[in-house]
Amino acid sequence: MSIRIVIAEDQRLLRGALASLLDLEDDLEIAGQAKDGDEALKLAKTLQPDVCLLDIEMPQKSGLEVAELMHQAALSCRVIMLTTFARPGYFERAVKAGVHGYLLKDEPIDRLADAIRRVMQGYREVSPELIFGRGRWDENPLSPREREMLRLAATGMNAPEIAAELYLSPGTVRNVISAILDKLGAKNRMEAVRMAEEKGWL
Known part of the structure; x- marks a missing residue:
């Protein structure tokens, strides 16, 4: 019996290439393809595939947001995230969303096919490059309120x-932003925003 797969990837050529190559495997079947997060969530619910391959960065909803919503909805589909980013904040969110795999997009296709099979057997698959390496396991030091303020600061x-916007006094906001700069070792708000975004903490 074939493993039914939905692929969600906003780059059409890459999505098509993945689908064509995986479809060549005798035990894998491409059930659907999505160009954005909204479409991916809809296909996961309607087609009920065995595995969803989700690109992390997509229009409408990110792969992480889709994985979180699928987790909340208790869908039986197993999720494998595909990424070009070795950001600890992304990995942290993916683990909390209950994903079964976290792989680099440039993995050889036979490695990806094997990961899909192993995930269906109950294993978790993670590209070593996304785990090992300096700073990959950094924990997000920012509180939800600090992240909210930094996101607003990022808009200018x-x-x-x-x-x-947050129904606080300007003095409170300045104190919190000062605490953010101290935690991140940033010189100003924009540097703090850049550092947090690079880590995947916003």
Whole structure:
């Protein structure tokens, strides 16, 4: 019996190549293809595939958001994330969303096919490059409130505007932003935003 797969990838050529190569395997069947996160979630619910291959960065909803929503909905489909990013914050979120695999996009196709089979057998598959290496296991030091403020700062809002948005005093906002800069060792808000984004913490 074939393993039914949905592929979600916003780059059409890559999506098509993955589908064609995996479809050549006798025991793998491409049940559907999605170009964005919304379509991926819809296909996961309607087609009920065995495995979903989700690109981390997609329009509408990211692969991580789709994985989180699938986890909340208790869908039986097993999720393998495909990424070009070795960001600890992404890996952290993926683990919390209950994903079964976390692989680099440039894995050889036979390695990906084997990972799909192993995931169906109950194993978890992670590319070694995404685990080993300096700083890969950094934990997010920012609280939910600090992340919220940093996201607003990333849009260009100043302290009074952030205060109005969050119903806080400007002084409170300045204190929290100061704490963020201390935690990240950043010189200013924009550097803090860049550092947090690079780590996948926002």
